Amino acid sequence: MIRLDVRRLVDVTMRTFVALAALLAIVPLALILGFVVYRGAEGVDLALLTQLPRPVGQVGGGMANAIVGTVVLLGLATVFALPLGIAAAVYLAESPDRGLPGLVRFLADVLTGIPSIVIGIFAYAVVVVPTRRFSALAGGVALAVIMLPIVIRTSEEIIRLVPAALREAALALGVPQWKAVLRIVLPAARTGIVTGVLLAMGRVAGETAPLLFTAFGNQYWSRGVDEPIAALPLQIFAYASSPFEDWHRQAWAGALVLIALVFALDVVARVVTRKRGE
Amino acid sequence: MPIVSGDAWFRALTRAAGATFLGLMLLLGSVLTITALPAVARFGWRFPFTSTWDPVAEQFGGLPFIYGTAVSSLLALLLAVPLGIGAAIYLVELAPAGLRAPIGFLIELLAAIPSVVYGLWGIFVLAPWLSHQLEPALGTWLGFLPLFQGPPYGVGMLAAGIVLAIMIVPIITAVAQDVLHAVPDHQREAAIALGATRWETTRLAVLRYGRSGLIGAVLLGLGRALGETMAVTMVIGNRPEIAASLFAPGYTLASVVANEFTEATSDLHAAALVEIGLLLFVLTVLVNVAARLLVRSVGGVMREARE
Numbered sequence: 391m392i393r394l395d396v397r398r399l400v401d402v403t404m405r406t407f408v409a410l411a412a413l414l415a416i417v418p419l420a421l422i423l424g425f426v427v428y429r430g431a432e433g434v435d436l437a438l439l440t441q442l443p444r445p446v447g448q449v450g451g452g453m454a455n456a457i458v459g460t461v462v463l464l465g466l467a468t469v470f471a472l473p474l475g476i477a478a479a480v481y482l483a484e485s486p487d488r489g490l491p492g493l494v495r496f497l498a499d500v501l502t503g504i505p506s507i508v509i510g511i512f513a514y515a516v517v518v519v520p521t522r523r524f525s526a527l528a529g530g531v532a533l534a535v536i537m538l539p540i541v542i543r544t545s546e547e548i549i550r551l552v553p554a555a556l557r558e559a560a561l562a563l564g565v566p567q568w569k570a571v572l573r574i575v576l577p578a579a580r581t582g583i584v585t586g587v588l589l590a591m592g593r594v595a596g597e598t599a600p601l602l603f604t605a606f607g608n609q610y611w612s613r614g615v616d617e618p619i620a621a622l623p624l625q626i627f628a629y630a631s632s633p634f635e636d637w638h639r640q641a642w643a644g645a646l647v648l649i650a651l652v653f654a655l656d657v658v659a660r661v662v663t664r665k666r667g668e
Numbered sequence: 669m670p671i672v673s674g675d676a677w678f679r680a681l682t683r684a685a686g687a688t689f690l691g692l693m694l695l696l697g698s699v700l701t702i703t704a705l706p707a708v709a710r711f712g713w714r715f716p717f718t719s720t721w722d723p724v725a726e727q728f729g730g731l732p733f734i735y736g737t738a739v740s741s742l743l744a745l746l747l748a749v750p751l752g753i754g755a756a757i758y759l760v761e762l763a764p765a766g767l768r769a770p771i772g773f774l775i776e777l778l779a780a781i782p783s784v785v786y787g788l789w790g791i792f793v794l795a796p797w798l799s800h801q802l803e804p805a806l807g808t809w810l811g812f813l814p815l816f817q818g819p820p821y822g823v824g825m826l827a828a829g830i831v832l833a834i835m836i837v838p839i840i841t842a843v844a845q846d847v848l849h850a851v852p853d854h855q856r857e858a859a860i861a862l863g864a865t866r867w868e869t870t871r872l873a874v875l876r877y878g879r880s881g882l883i884g885a886v887l888l889g890l891g892r893a894l895g896e897t898m899a900v901t902m903v904i905g906n907r908p909e910i911a912a913s914l915f916a917p918g919y920t921l922a923s924v925v926a927n928e929f930t931e932a933t934s935d936l937h938a939a940a941l942v943e944i945g946l947l948l949f950v951l952t953v954l955v956n957v958a959a960r961l962l963v964r965s966v967g968g969v970m971r972e973a974r975e
Contacts, residue, residue, distance in 0.1 A: 505895025596782020
């Protein structure tokens with residue numbers, strides 16, 4: 391009987407431990423979000439959203455250019471990643487899991503684990519060095535490379551979920567395969583693909599490291615995609631590392647705006663998926 | 669005839685997209701290698717084992733950064749593995765149905781927070797707390813260990829390890845959950861039928877069955893910790909020194925690239941930084957390949973774990 395008591399004790403102890411682990415895992419979320427909302431809310435004002443940064447040491451100014459810059463970079467990255475990503479996803483979904491498709495799938499998974507700073511070096515070498523300038527374009531390329539495997543893998547899974555009967559019905563009517571995919575399969579998978587793309591955008595919206603030596607950052611408005619461009623994460627990093635009280639305030643405010651943007655993309659993605667389920 | 673050629677074109681086109689992606693991966697590896705060549709040629713095999721980092725004298729060695737990356741990542745694993753795996757066990761095996769989704773969702777949210785925000789929190793909240801509360805306390809109670817000696821800066825290896833731990837818990841939990849879900853129910857039922865308690869069922873039937881997948885989950889977390897850049901750069905102190913104390917500042921592979929690449933003083937300096945990037949690339953590819961193979965071996969469906 392003592393033996394059973396010991397076993398019960400171990401059982402209860404371990405069950406308590408894993409429950410505590412789950413609890414402890416979400417405590418940092420509360421701490422971090424709490425601080426960002428608390429410190430960020432006092433910094434978010436009209437100036438932050440509409441004005442350019444002031445010169446070093448001056449109080450005031452904002453991050454309007456960085457907010458727009460992040461949106462521009464996301465747009466560029468999506469434009470670069472989308473066509474290749476979806477074409478590759480169609481290829482994977484229409485092929486068996488052997489040989490080349492298997493390799494592509496596996497490498498896409500591995501690419502999601504490669505540090506974003508390494509991808510930044512890559513974009514620097516292939517875009518910044520030949521064009522001899524930091525640019526929004528280079529930043530877009532870096533973010534696109536990070537988005538690509540996410541777009542490929544989520545789109546592939548969604549395309550695979552399209553009922554085979556739909557495709558077979560089209561093929562039975564004599565529709566060629568390419569038309570069946572473009573007209574039947576992809577439209578049926580559209581909302582799922584949109585979700586995947588939104589999630590990928592949310593994932594790269596907060597990326598800082600790959601932008602350090604591609605987009606580079608900019609204290610002013612950029613006049614074109616061939617110029618350095620500001621981005622929210624870069625601005626937060628620069629301000630957080632500075633010794634100025636007012637810039638710290640703006641860093642927290644910027645963090646709040648950035649988190650709001652990332653979560654908004656996430657929520658929209660979830661809403662889109664839910665609609666599909668109805 | 670036109671129908672057949674249309675399909676042939678279509679297949680060729682999508683195949684080309686797949687091949688382009690493969691090409692991109694090859695390009696990534698070769699561009700890094702070629703750009704790092706000047707440093708590789710100059711320092712050869714000594715590079716990862718030399719600890720001098722002196723841009724003025726053009727002497728570069730990667731050892732302090734390898735050390736910093738290894739120590740901060742191991743520290744992160746030490747903290748995150750019990751939490752991450754524990755949370756996954758709770759969510760899959762024990763949690764009441766009503767709690768599963770909300771807790772799972774909250775842990776996923778943690779993964780959506782950008783790295784730079786973790787860094788911001790690390791600088792202004794975590795580091796002051798460490799330097800005023802935790803580190804003095806650790807120094808008092810465990811100060812006889814070299815790990816906990818020296819001035820409590822706040823910013824340093826310990827801060828980096830804690831921030832990294834918080835950041836990799838979600839990926840470990842997500843993948844471990846998938847692995848545990850993949851364990852067939854008859855495993856559990858057999859253990860319960862033999863009179864095992866809930867924990868014994870989990871330990872003997874579930875964890876043992878899914879062991880390789882769980883190791884895969886931990887490796888994926890490790891891969892992320894090795895390459896994490898901004899949050900670490902902001903809290904680790906950025907000093908290329910090898911110190912025994914966790915309170916002391918350090919430097920990681922990713923951080924030195926982030927800090928010095930745009931300000932490289934010479935071509936050799938830039939090449940040395942790219943070689944650091946190359947080391948990081950090779951390291952994370954190896955870790956991730958191993959992780960994916962292990963997770964795959966359990967038959968766990970790999971959900972796309974978002975960062």
